Each structure stands twice: as structure tokens, then as C-alpha cells.
Amino acid sequence: VKTNASGYEVHLGEGILEDFSFRNKKKLEDYDQLIIVSDEIVWSLHEDYVRENFTAPFKICIVPTGESCKTFESYLNVHTFLLQEGATRNSAIFAFGGGAVGDLTGFVAATFMRGIAFYQIPTTILAHDSSVGGKTAINHPIGKNMIGAFYQPKEVIYDFHFLKTLPLREVKSGMAEVIKHSLISDNKWVEEFYQLTSLNNLDKQQLLHWLDKGIRVKAKIVEMDEKESSFRKYLNFGHTYGHAVEASIGYGKISHGEAVMIGMIPALMLSEKFGNLPNGFAKSFYSLAIRLGYDIKQVLACPFEKLADFMLKDKKTMKKQLHFALLDTIGVPFIKVVPMEDIKQCDEQLRKWIM
Ligand code: NAD
Ligand code: ZN
Structure with a gap:
């Protein structure tokens, strides 16, 4: 995806998370911290797979599942997590989940210390849409997606492994x-x-x-x-x-x-x-x-x-x-x-x- 500022790659396929870790070994080592943000359901279903295939050390920040993570409260909580863990402008944050986690995490990435590196690891079919294009947002009680930013990811890693557990409603x-x-x-x-x-x-x-x-x-x-x-x-x-x-x-x-x-x-x-x-x-x-x-x-x-x-x-x-x-x-x-x-x-x- 070419953007005004630069551009990024979207990788699709079964089992590509491991490939991402290998391909970017050096880059991942250069960040001073890697933080994965995920929701309760996605993390409980796929923690083992991520731990096996995402080979660089990371910290995990869990947010409520689905739309309920796109709140001020979650937004603040993720920032608090980053600050308490000593994240800096040279840290990278990964959205691991559906569009809701992607939107929240992207907005945190856009605003934490005025912007840190952001990666998307989408886990829903819908996220083929939301993880590409750089729209990030949380909801205001008066309206959905009212507070946000355009902020492009560094890469989108769309590993089809995760789609296996997707319920029919989400399909x-x-x-x-x-x-x-x-x-x-x-x-x-x-x-x-x-x-x-x-x-x-x-x-x-x-x-x-x-x-x-x-x-x-x-x-x-x-x-x-x-x-x-x-x-x-x-x-x-x-x-x-x-x-x-x-x-x-x-x-x-x-x-x-x-x-x-x-x-x-x-x-x-x-x-x-x-x-x-x-x-x-x-x-x-x-x-x-x-x-x-x-x-x-x-x-x-x-x-x-x-x-x-x-x-x-x-x-x-x-x-x-x-x-x-x-x-x-x-x-x-x-x-x-x-x-x-x-x-x-x-x-x-x-x-x-x-x-
Ligand atoms: P979601 O993140 O709410 O996920 C839906 C549900 O599926 C959640 O309960 C989640 O826990 C569960 N789930 C996710 N992956 C799973 C998996 N692999 N197996 C089992 N369960 C799984 O959202 P969504 O439907 O992916 O996206 C909807 C959100 O995306 C909305 O907030 C919408 O505003 C946003 N959106 C953003 C853009 C954009 O351009 N930024 C575009 C479209 C939609
Ligand atoms: Zn839509």
C-alpha cells in the first residue's frame, strides 16, 4: 500500500506469523520494546500459537473484547500499560485481534509520545478491511469512531491460521x-x-x-x-x-x-x-x-x-x-x-x- 508518507506491505497466508518474525528479526531487535494488544477472546484462543511463532520477546496488554475496547477507559489503560512498562518512542505496538482492537491500538500508536511504530495482526475476515487504510479510532458516547487519527501501520500480517476459530456471526x-x-x-x-x-x-x-x-x-x-x-x-x-x-x-x-x-x-x-x-x-x-x-x-x-x-x-x-x-x-x-x-x-x- 503506497501512502503519502511512505508505504507498507500486507502479507497474507496460512502460518505467516513465523515468517514475519524471521524476516524482521533485526528490525524487531532494534525496537526497545514490543507490546502486543489483544482482546480476551482472541488471546485465550491463540496465545500458544503466538508464543510459538512470534519469536521476539514481547509484553501483552489485554483489553475487553469487541466494541467495548474502543472506549476512553481502554485507551487510557493501554497508555498506562505502556508508561508503566517503560515503553518509549522507540517501542512498537501490535494490534492482535479484530477491527475493534485494531482501531483502538492504532489510535494509541498514533498518540503515544506523538506516535510509535504500529503493526496489525488481524484475526477476523472483517479486518481485511479495517487493518488496511490507516483509519484508527475510539468511540465517544455520542458517536462511534468520533475520536481518531489517520495512522498507517508499518506492516499488516494477516495469518489465516486465526480465522479457523472465527464464529459464523463474525464470518x-x-x-x-x-x-x-x-x-x-x-x-x-x-x-x-x-x-x-x-x-x-x-x-x-x-x-x-x-x-x-x-x-x-x-x-x-x-x-x-x-x-x-x-x-x-x-x-x-x-x-x-x-x-x-x-x-x-x-x-x-x-x-x-x-x-x-x-x-x-x-x-x-x-x-x-x-x-x-x-x-x-x-x-x-x-x-x-x-x-x-x-x-x-x-x-x-x-x-x-x-x-x-x-x-x-x-x-x-x-x-x-x-x-x-x-x-x-x-x-x-x-x-x-x-x-x-x-x-x-x-x-x-x-x-x-x-x-
Ligand atoms: P471485533 O474486534 O469486535 O471482533 C469481533 C468479535 O470476534 C470479538 O468478540 C472478538 O473477540 C472475536 N474474534 C476476533 N478474532 C477472532 C478469532 N480469530 N476467533 C474467534 N473470535 C474472534 O471486530 P471486527 O468485527 O473485526 O471489526 C469491527 C470493528 O472494526 C468496528 O469497531 C468497526 O468500527 C471497525 N472498522 C474499522 C475500519 C477501519 O478502516 N479502521 C473499517 C471497518 C470496520
Ligand atoms: Zn465497514
Whole structure:
């Protein structure tokens, strides 16, 4: 991934953590300390593997699991840990976990002594998205990801070994972002998902191939627009409505990806209206989502007025105008200011399909 400042490599594959340790032996020795930040679940499942394959000495800092680690309290606790352990500007910090741990750790890395070396060791499918691109953040009680920084990692080490323990809920969550990457980039690729009947027991080689593609799509867009002033907004496809559903149901109560899967349906309806997406595509995508096990009817728990409120509060909303990432055709995204009335119509249509 090339960035304004420099660039970094993303390594993918089964069993590559050991390779990372060997490849970077000298570099790792040059840091005065290595600190791994992980969550309770990930660490309990994979401590042995890390101790065996991450050959340099390190200290471990455990944070609460999932979204609950993206708080001020955890942020402060990790800083306290670093200070108590005598970390310096020449220390390196590793995020070992899903997107939540990655976002928290990245923000700590960006701010501890004004910035220290940061590495990502993602353990979820969703993190193929979150570990690349340098967005880091914690949540404010008023809004998600409201406090953060753009801070790129030195390297991303995506060892597929960790995905073996990923529960189906998290597979579904991550696959929604993979499907998003396909929709904004490649018509042929989207068709591959239409061949699937379930997300249970995905073929490993196929998954590797998809994650590789997803990372390339993300990397290419981030390279063009690191700070989200233009092209990077395409990555928000499905997220305006999706984030509203996620906020409305409650963070953690619905997974990020499931909310995005729901959000992509109205975004596709709007793409039929404002772009050249063939009529009926949104409906076929809705059926695909149901077939793959996404619980779309959860949206019924969110009154539209509440969703509208959340959409207006979104970081991407400017001067009360909703900027939607839409598709002209599959693989060709564009940004459009969409009146709330049109979103309401799509919302009503979606509710009718569910009923
Ligand atoms: P997560 O870190 O909350 O992980 C989800 C759950 O899976 C947690 O309970 C975790 O303990 C568990 N888990 C993780 N790896 C596991 C494994 N290998 N085996 C078993 N269980 C495992 O989050 P996520 O779903 O990966 O990411 C969601 C977060 O990512 C959100 O906070 C979202 O805002 C953020 N995000 C950030 C970006 C970005 O660009 N920075 C992009 C998308 C999402
Ligand atoms: Zn997302």
C-alpha cells in the first residue's frame, strides 16, 4: 500500500506469523520494546500459537473484547500499560485481534509520545478491511469512531491460521465487507457470491482469493485518497444507512457487517434510481443476503425517523446533506447527495419486501 508518507506491505497466508518474525528479526531487535494488544477472546484462543511463532520477546496488554475496547477507559489503560512498562518512542505496538482492537491500538500508536511504530495482526475476515487504510479510532458516547487519527501501520500480517476459530456471526460480518468490495469494483467477482448457498464452511482457497482481492480494492482506493476527500468515500457504500441501523439497534447487538449488508440494499435501490443499475438488482441482492443467512428483518426494530436522525449525525453528512456512495453500474461507484425523501421510499420498499 503506497501512502503519502511512505508505504507498507500486507502479507497474507496460512502460518505467516513465523515468517514475519524471521524476516524482521533485526528490525524487531532494534525496537526497545514490543507490546502486543489483544482482546480476551482472541488471546485465550491463540496465545500458544503466538508464543510459538512470534519469536521476539514481547509484553501483552489485554483489553475487553469487541466494541467495548474502543472506549476512553481502554485507551487510557493501554497508555498506562505502556508508561508503566517503560515503553518509549522507540517501542512498537501490535494490534492482535479484530477491527475493534485494531482501531483502538492504532489510535494509541498514533498518540503515544506523538506516535510509535504500529503493526496489525488481524484475526477476523472483517479486518481485511479495517487493518488496511490507516483509519484508527475510539468511540465517544455520542458517536462511534468520533475520536481518531489517520495512522498507517508499518506492516499488516494477516495469518489465516486465526480465522479457523472465527464464529459464523463474525464470518457473516466480514463477508459483507468483502461483498461490498466486489460491488464497488468488479461485476464478475460479484457473480461468484451468487453461486454461494451459505457462508458456512467457506472454501479456504476461495476465501484467501477473495480477501486478497478485497485488500487490493481497498489499497488502491486508499492510495488515491488517503484522507477521504474524494474516492475513499466509495468505501462507504452501504454504510450511511448501515451505520444508522447499527447505531439504532446498538453497537455489538448487531455486527457491523450485518448492518452494512442491510445498508447495501437501500444503496442499491438508490443506484437503480440515480445510476444505471438494472432494475431488479436490489431485489436480487436482498434475496442473496437472506440466502447467505443475513437477518435483514432486524431493520424492523428501527423506526425510519430514528434512522434518519442517525444518518444526519453521521460524520459523512455535510451541511445536513446526505452524501451516498452509489453504483452507476456494478464496479462503478459515484457519490450523490440524496434527499431524505428518496431514502424513505427505499426504506419503505425494504420493509415491504421483509413483510
Ligand atoms: P471485533 O474486534 O469486535 O471482533 C469481533 C468479535 O470476534 C470479538 O468478540 C472478538 O473477540 C472475536 N474474534 C476476533 N478474532 C477472532 C478469532 N480469530 N476467533 C474467534 N473470535 C474472534 O471486530 P471486527 O468485527 O473485526 O471489526 C469491527 C470493528 O472494526 C468496528 O469497531 C468497526 O468500527 C471497525 N472498522 C474499522 C475500519 C477501519 O478502516 N479502521 C473499517 C471497518 C470496520
Ligand atoms: Zn465497514
